[in-house]
Amino acid sequence: ATPDTPLSPQPVPNLTFCAQNLAGRQLVAWAQVEDETNVPALWLFTNTGVPNYATIPLLSPKVTLNIKPAVSDPVSVSGDHVDASFEASKVKVGESITLTVTTKACDGEPAINAPFVIRREDAINRQGVVNNANPVRVGNTELTTAQTEYHGVTDGQGNATVVVTQENGPGVKTRLIVSSQNYPTLTDNVDVIFTTITSPDSDKASMYGHMIESATATLNGITYTFTRPKLAAEASGADKSVVDTNETWALFNWNGADNHCNILPDAEQLVQMRHEHSTLATYTGWPATDDAEYWSSTKDQMSGYHAAVHMNSASVVRAADSDTLLVSCVDKAQPAAHPQITLSPQGPYKAQVGESIDLTMTVVDRDTQKPLP
Known part of the structure; x- marks a missing residue:
């Protein structure tokens, strides 16, 4: 509302300003004329200027109302595991966030045994696109839509704790709105993020993620470090792209892969890396859907071909240098035989x-x- 635009809804007389979420506000009030066709008027006349007379309707003046602030927020909510860079509570998918809800009277005293409601807005990915797949669960209530509500009651000190989870979440941020059940205009909110291992923690990523940036493998007593493939938005010189688990990854032909990496791993190194990260505990989250192929530096017996490794099966296949595949770089080549x-x-x-x-x-x-x- 502005000084010329009425509030909607209008304040009601049987509730305090605080209970209507108007504490600390500056409002402008003026009388409502019941019969605008019969408004009192003042006739003015002057001896100078043109025109030299006018009729001015007499309306009640506008009055500024400065409403006293509340001693404390009537409804407040906070979450643990706060990530200041995102201004949100952030954990991995499968972990939990605990919310603390506090209800107080306008004088700052605890509002005990106060019923409250939690609902959500649309979940969004890291690029702000709505994605409501596998929504959050508040307590035992899955907030399947933005209209679904969780109902709770604060204790004798005006506090309540609620656990939020998101099993199999795609890596999104969800805003939770907490409101007083008796005074629904009294609200507060908190953002919760559940990250996925299939997306990197990159501002170029579609989803919020915690993908492993690098992985190691030991071959013949030597430890090698491999870097994750690049997103299409992160890479320069990519020839194509592929979508895997909500992310778009860069694909290179063999020459592009060789230029992309300081050192392109050979097939034996890639196979060993895959073997050492094939369990749930060691899973990298790197793209592997549909048996995704990664380029190697290993030459094939046929000219114009190199070996590629299927990251799901660890099988080595012949690939034409013109094929476009995923690329992981390595810190060093195997020693010469x-x-x-x-x-x-x-x-x-x-x-x-x-x-x-x-x-x-x-x-x-x-x-x-x-x-x-």
């Missing part, structure tokens, strides 16, 4: 001229003792 040749049986060897000696040659890496091609 040092061939070690062994003949069996061991010499010395002796045979007559014209006879043959049957030998078996084994070629392994000197450091790992693994066979070399």
